[in-house]
Amino acid sequence: xxxxxxxxxxxxxxxxxxxxxxxxxxxxxxxxxxxxxxxxxxxxxxxxxxxxxxxxxxxxxxxxxxxxxxxxxxxxxxxxxxxxxxxxxxxxxxxxxxxxxxxxxxxxxxxxxxxxxxxxxxxxxxxxxxxxx
Numbered sequence: 743x744x745x746x747x748x749x750x751x752x753x754x755x756x757x758x759x760x761x762x763x764x765x766x767x768x769x770x771x772x773x774x775x776x777x778x779x780x781x782x783x784x785x786x787x788x789x790x791x792x793x794x795x796x797x798x799x800x801x802x803x804x805x806x807x808x809x810x811x812x813x814x815x816x817x818x819x820x821x822x823x824x825x826x827x828x829x830x831x832x833x834x835x836x837x838x839x840x841x842x843x844x845x846x847x848x849x850x851x852x853x854x855x856x857x858x859x860x861x862x863x864x865x866x867x868x869x870x871x872x873x874x875x
Contacts, residue, residue: 754818761786783831785838794865795839796858797832798849 746767748760765786771777772791779787784795805826809819825831835844847858
């Protein structure tokens with residue numbers, strides 16, 4: 743993979759992703775299908791890439807502790823909490839893709855991870871059945 747970053751954001755203490763380069767880099771893989779993309783945003787990914795979009799939702803108290811444990815600085819922590827309160831990523835997904843393919847899943851406790859994996863696997867099984875020739 744080529745260089746996918748375009749600098750470093752000192753305020754948020756993280757690399758700045760070059761979204762155009764990411765899309766260019768993933769284009770061939772995505773056109774082949776069968777790919778799961780895990781990222782903290784979606785508005786720059788082409789709609790044609792996805793049959794379904796899952797957005798994880800976390801209670802603010804759980805999210806605060808989780809991000810604090812990761813050592814996020816105060817600004818990054820507060821901005822992430824605000825994004826969750828206003829459902830920024832969910833709204834971004836709804837604005838970027840057809841509403842019927844966008845779904846929210848809870849991400850509060852370890853059991854949610856297993857439930858979400860099972861939910862996604864069931865969806866994949868059904869999609870494969872529905873699209874087999």
